[in-house]
Amino acid sequence: MFVIQSRDKETRARTGSLKTPHGEIPTPIFIPVGTAGTVKGIMQKDLQEDINAKIILGNTYHLYLRPGIDVLKAAGGLHRFMSWERPILTDSGGYQIFSLTGNRKLTNDGAIFRSHIDGSKHVFTPENVIDIQRIIGADIMMAFDECTPFPCDYRYAKKSVGLTHHWLDRAVERFHETDPLWISEQFLFPIVQGSTFDDLRKISAEKAASMEMAGNAIGGLSVGEPAEEMYRIIEIVNEILPSDKPRYLMGVGTPVNILESIERGIDMFDCVLPTRNGRNGMLFTNEGTINIRNKKWINDFSPLDPDGPSSVSLNYSKAYLRHLVISGEILGAQIASIHNLAFYLKLVGEARKKIEEGNFKRWKDSMTKKLSERL
Amino acid sequence: MFVIQSRDKETRARTGSLKTPHGEIPTPIFIPVGTAGTVKGIMQKDLQEDINAKIILGNTYHLYLRPGIDVLKAAGGLHRFMSWERPILTDSGGYQIFSLTGNRKLTNDGAIFRSHIDGSKHVFTPENVIDIQRIIGADIMMAFDECTPFPCDYRYAKKSVGLTHHWLDRAVERFHETDPLWISEQFLFPIVQGSTFDDLRKISAEKAASMEMAGNAIGGLSVGEPAEEMYRIIEIVNEILPSDKPRYLMGVGTPVNILESIERGIDMFDCVLPTRNGRNGMLFTNEGTINIRNKKWINDFSPLDPDGPSSVSLNYSKAYLRHLVISGEILGAQIASIHNLAFYLKLVGEARKKIEEGNFKRWKDSMTKKLSERL
Numbered sequence: 001m002f003v004i005q006s007r008d009k010e011t012r013a014r015t016g017s018l019k020t021p022h023g024e025i026p027t028p029i030f031i032p033v034g035t036a037g038t039v040k041g042i043m044q045k046d047l048q049e050d051i052n053a054k055i056i057l058g059n060t061y062h063l064y065l066r067p068g069i070d071v072l073k074a075a076g077g078l079h080r081f082m083s084w085e086r087p088i089l090t091d092s093g094g095y096q097i098f099s100l101t102g103n104r105k106l107t108n109d110g111a112i113f114r115s116h117i118d119g120s121k122h123v124f125t126p127e128n129v130i131d132i133q134r135i136i137g138a139d140i141m142m143a144f145d146e147c148t149p150f151p152c153d154y155r156y157a158k159k160s161v162g163l164t165h166h167w168l169d170r171a172v173e174r175f176h177e178t179d180p181l182w183i184s185e186q187f188l189f190p191i192v193q194g195s196t197f198d199d200l201r202k203i204s205a206e207k208a209a210s211m212e213m214a215g216n217a218i219g220g221l222s223v224g225e226p227a228e229e230m231y232r233i234i235e236i237v238n239e240i241l242p243s244d245k246p247r248y249l250m251g252v253g254t255p256v257n258i259l260e261s262i263e264r265g266i267d268m269f270d271c272v273l274p275t276r277n278g279r280n281g282m283l284f285t286n287e288g289t290i291n292i293r294n295k296k297w298i299n300d301f302s303p304l305d306p307d308g309p310s311s312v313s314l315n316y317s318k319a320y321l322r323h324l325v326i327s328g329e330i331l332g333a334q335i336a337s338i339h340n341l342a343f344y345l346k347l348v349g350e351a352r353k354k355i356e357e358g359n360f361k362r363w364k365d366s367m368t369k370k371l372s373e374r375l
Numbered sequence: 376m377f378v379i380q381s382r383d384k385e386t387r388a389r390t391g392s393l394k395t396p397h398g399e400i401p402t403p404i405f406i407p408v409g410t411a412g413t414v415k416g417i418m419q420k421d422l423q424e425d426i427n428a429k430i431i432l433g434n435t436y437h438l439y440l441r442p443g444i445d446v447l448k449a450a451g452g453l454h455r456f457m458s459w460e461r462p463i464l465t466d467s468g469g470y471q472i473f474s475l476t477g478n479r480k481l482t483n484d485g486a487i488f489r490s491h492i493d494g495s496k497h498v499f500t501p502e503n504v505i506d507i508q509r510i511i512g513a514d515i516m517m518a519f520d521e522c523t524p525f526p527c528d529y530r531y532a533k534k535s536v537g538l539t540h541h542w543l544d545r546a547v548e549r550f551h552e553t554d555p556l557w558i559s560e561q562f563l564f565p566i567v568q569g570s571t572f573d574d575l576r577k578i579s580a581e582k583a584a585s586m587e588m589a590g591n592a593i594g595g596l597s598v599g600e601p602a603e604e605m606y607r608i609i610e611i612v613n614e615i616l617p618s619d620k621p622r623y624l625m626g627v628g629t630p631v632n633i634l635e636s637i638e639r640g641i642d643m644f645d646c647v648l649p650t651r652n653g654r655n656g657m658l659f660t661n662e663g664t665i666n667i668r669n670k671k672w673i674n675d676f677s678p679l680d681p682d683g684p685s686s687v688s689l690n691y692s693k694a695y696l697r698h699l700v701i702s703g704e705i706l707g708a709q710i711a712s713i714h715n716l717a718f719y720l721k722l723v724g725e726a727r728k729k730i731e732e733g734n735f736k737r738w739k740d741s742m743t744k745k746l747s748e749r750l
Contacts, residue, residue, distance in 0.1 A: 037698065041705040044690070046418075067673075067698040074674045075694065081676075083690050298442075299449045301456075315419070315458050319450065323412065323442040330416040330705055 001187070001214055002246050010361040012238060012265035015352045018215070018246050020139035021183040022079065022087040025054045027246060027267035028351050030258065030344040031089055033275065036062040037082045040275050041334045042341070044084050050310045051342045052349075055087040055139070057270045060132055061096035064122075065115050069135050077137030077182040089270070090133050092142035092191060093124050094219065095251065098149070106146060108166065126170035130178065130188070137182040140248075142217060143171035145191040150224040157195040164193045165207045172211050187214035189248060192237050195220060196229050205240035215246035218266075222252045231260055238265040255284055255347055255371045259364045262351050274344050278336030281325040284343045288373025290318070292336070297322045304335070310342030376562070376589055377621050385736040387613060387640035390727045393590070393621050395514035396558040397454065397462040400429045402621060402642035403726050405633065405719040406464055408650065411437040412457045415650050416709045417716070419459050425685045426717045427724075430462040430514070432645045435507055436471035439497075440490050444510050452512030452557040464645070465508050467517035467566060468499050469594065470626065473524070481521060483541065501545040505553065505563070512557040517592060518546035520566040525599040532570040539568045540582045547586050562589035564623060567612050570595060571604050580615035590621035593641075597627045606635055613640040630659055630722055630746045634739045637726050649719050653711030656700040659718045663748025665693070667711070672697045679710070685717030 007014045018025040032039045032047065034056040039047055047053045058078055067081070075081035078088055097104050097111045104113035110125030126144045133141035145164045148157050168190050175188045190208035194200030208216045218237055221230045234249065241247050248268035249261050258269050274284065283290040285305045290297070297318040304321055305313040312335045324332030354360040382389045393400040407414045407422065409431040414422055422428045433453055442456070450456035453463055472479050472486045479488035485500030501519045508516035520539045523532050543565050550563045565583035569575030583591045593612055596605045609624065616622050623643035624636050633644050649659065658665040660680045665672070672693040679696055680688040687710045699707030729735040 036702050036704060037695070038704050038706040041709070043421075043687070043706065043709065045686070066702050067694070071673060071694060071698070075676055075692075081692075081695055081698075083692075083695070298446060301450055311420070312418070317450075317456070317458075319442070319446060320412070320456055320458070323446070323456075327411050327441050329411060329413050330708060331413040331418065333705060334416070334418065334709070 002244070004244060006356050008355045008360045009358065011263045013262050013351070013355045013360050014265065014267070015355045016246065016267060018267075020055075020087040020187070021185055022085060022139050023054070025087060026349075026352060028258075028262045028348045029054055029268055030348045031055050031057045031268060031270035032341050033057050033059075033270055033272050034082075035059045036066055037078060039337075039341070041279070041330070041337050044082065046338055047084075047341075048086065050312070050338055052345050053086070053341065055089060056084065058088055058090045058136060058138065059093070059096060060090045060129060060136065060142075061093040063090070063136055064093070064132050065117055069132055073135050077135070079137055079182070087139040088137070089140040090136050090138035090142065091250065092144045093129055094142075094145040094191070095147045097124065098147040106163065108163070110144070110167075126167040127174040130171055130174040134178055134181050134186065137180070138186060139183070140187045140189060140215070141175075143168050143188060143190050145193055145219055147220050147223070148193060148195045150195065152195040154197060157197055157200055161194050161200050161204050164191070165204070168207065168211065172213070189213055189215045189217045191217045191219040191250070192241070193220045196225050196233060198233075198236055201233050201236050202240060205237040209240055209242055213245075215248060216241045217248040217250050219250045221249065222257070227257060227260070230257070231264060234261055234264045234266060255344070256368045258344070258347065259351060259368055259371075262348070262355075263361070263364055269348070274340035275337045278340040279333040281322075281332070281336065283321075283336060284340050284371075285375070286367070287370055288375045290375045292318060292322045292325050294322075304339055305343070309346040310338050313339045313342065377619070379619060381731045383730045383735045384733060386638045388637050388726070388730045388735050389640065389642070390730045391621065391642060393642075395430075395462040395562070396560055397460060397514050398429070400462060401724075401727060403633075403637045403723045404429055404643055405723045406430050406432045406643060406645035407716050407719075408432050408434075408645055408647050409457075410434045411441055412453060414712075414716070416654070416705070416712050417650075419457065421713055422459075422716075423461065425687070425713055427720050428461070428716065430464060431459065433463055433465045433511060433513065434468070434471060435465045435504060435511065435517075436468040438465070438511055439468070439507050440492055444507055448510050452510070454512060454557070462514040463512070464515040465511050465513035465517065466625065467504055467519045469517075469520040469566070470522045472499065473522040481538065483538070485519070485542075501542040502549045505546055505549040509553055509556050509561065512555070513561060514558070515562045515564060515590070516550075518543050518563060518565050520568055520594055522595050522598070523568060523570045525570065527570040529572055532572055532575055536569050536575050536579050539566070540579070543582065543586065547588070564588055564590045564592045566592045566594040566625070567616070568595045571600050571608060573608075573611050576608050576611050577615060580612040584615055584617055588620075590623060591616045592623040592625050594625045596624065597632070597646075602632060602635070605632070606639060609636055609639045609641060630719070631743045633719070633722065634726060634743055634746075637723070637730075638736070638739055644723070649715030650712045653715040654708040656697075656707070656711065658696075658711060659715050659746075660750070661742075662745055663750045665750045667693060667697045667700050669697075679714055680718070684721040685713050688714045688717065
């Protein structure tokens, strides 16, 4: 299902193709976040045609609460429910539960939590999180994990990794006992945890690798630790995670984070940054980031981004987008989100091309400089 | 510029074509409202391709405040600013000023008002409202008027009509003294006022007709009066407004209002109903209106509207839209707005076809029954 297509000679970067029931995914790839069955503000057709998304992410926690598992089951899975025919990856719910501080309790068995919507009580276990993802019908599922905060004391982190590994065994068991409901095959990725502690990360990476799943994920990063810490952990973990399987870095990150992580052998990324920051008027471009609210754009009628990752980048001007964002118009969020996601997809596509051409490292070094600029 | 193409034998309904610098508009037509340079939540390309909008409306009041006249002038007009190549009609600002109760003062000279955004003080006069619309570059401009509330006592309504007519003379004078900035020609439509008083409406219609402009508008309706009052006023006014010029009923209305008004000789409509109600989860269909929040749609995976006025009507299900609207997802507003506007455009297109075929009356009678249903 995963084939490495080329390897960079100077770095750990590689290109590949991940075959899923809903289509092939070229890697490295960025996965737009479609929290509750919608990538916020973006029509599925634009996601497919203008942004060129190859796969999107759904949040198990959000989908479980709304529309709920009964509806998703009656619909025949999330793909049909949301009219999306390309692959979907679902996260484990671990990160959302971690964010519900004060409204959740972890036990050996699982997590008891209260809905952020109506306060109702629910339980996630490694087993029912697999069952839920079977109903959702994601091409790629995640094992239920505990995401630790940053900073995190060593004792807690160690105990937490133990819990995540216990849950992982149970998740894999349930995975093997059950079958997909709507498609021929679903992959399950374990999630490596261990905070910023090298030894815990090593143990966790070895545990994940030992499960012999179709791919592996790295969680618990980009939660507040310095970027250099994150890169170091990625290097340690990627030494251990099998090289012939896709590696997915969860919830990361800025364009620079993504290039640095590709260099270290990561294949898959997701992040809310392009859409969330887009809604606030921040645009990513090859020349750096733009705060479109800035007065300097008031009479700038040039295209949002002449490099044109999407049609909106060329069709709309900075002055127009500034007006929309300042006026609180929905269209501002739509345009910025489409541009930013298309930029991310173009960036990973470029990285792929540079790796194939054998000049990734030089390109990456020049790009990370430019991407850090503020225009 | 306006050519009548066919007249219904049983009613006052007619079809025509209005030629503007940005293209021909088939009538009867519905004009989506693009308040501040955007039809809320809808990309220009979807407006053009999926909704098939032939012309959109901009609000002079809103555009004057934001982005402001300096920006619109620097942009070369609203068309360029918002990347919209089809015709634009701008209203006079009269209705918005009327809505600023307590924050505006009318004098013989014009209106002094406070911005709803920052409380800053501004003046609209018949002259500067023409100047502003010259800068906006609307294909069709409106003369500054006073919109009276409902109910309105006769004395006030009479005085108000006098003021609107005084302003109309000055607007027309300014119109003749000035030239378009960006296009070959701009039309100016007078607005007939007079509340629900037959004699005032007659006087106002005669005044409007006497200006010999390219078309005429009827304002001050759909402000709370019963629909039957509105239809009666339309009949009275349309007896007087020249039959060979387009008649534009401002701010109206429901699908039934529109069919009833077409029957009475109206050619053009605008209204926020399809977008505003869409954002709240109300859908218009040929079989009646749908409140998508209703629990009955929770497991209804059939298309929003099998009659398919737009691609979203066929591609998305009722259950999915219900989920989006209930979850407060932007995409819900987008889908419902596109569907509703496409429905309105299809409805006036159907009316046009029926008038041409000579069976408008029967069709309209059966449609108004169905359109009044609640599904």
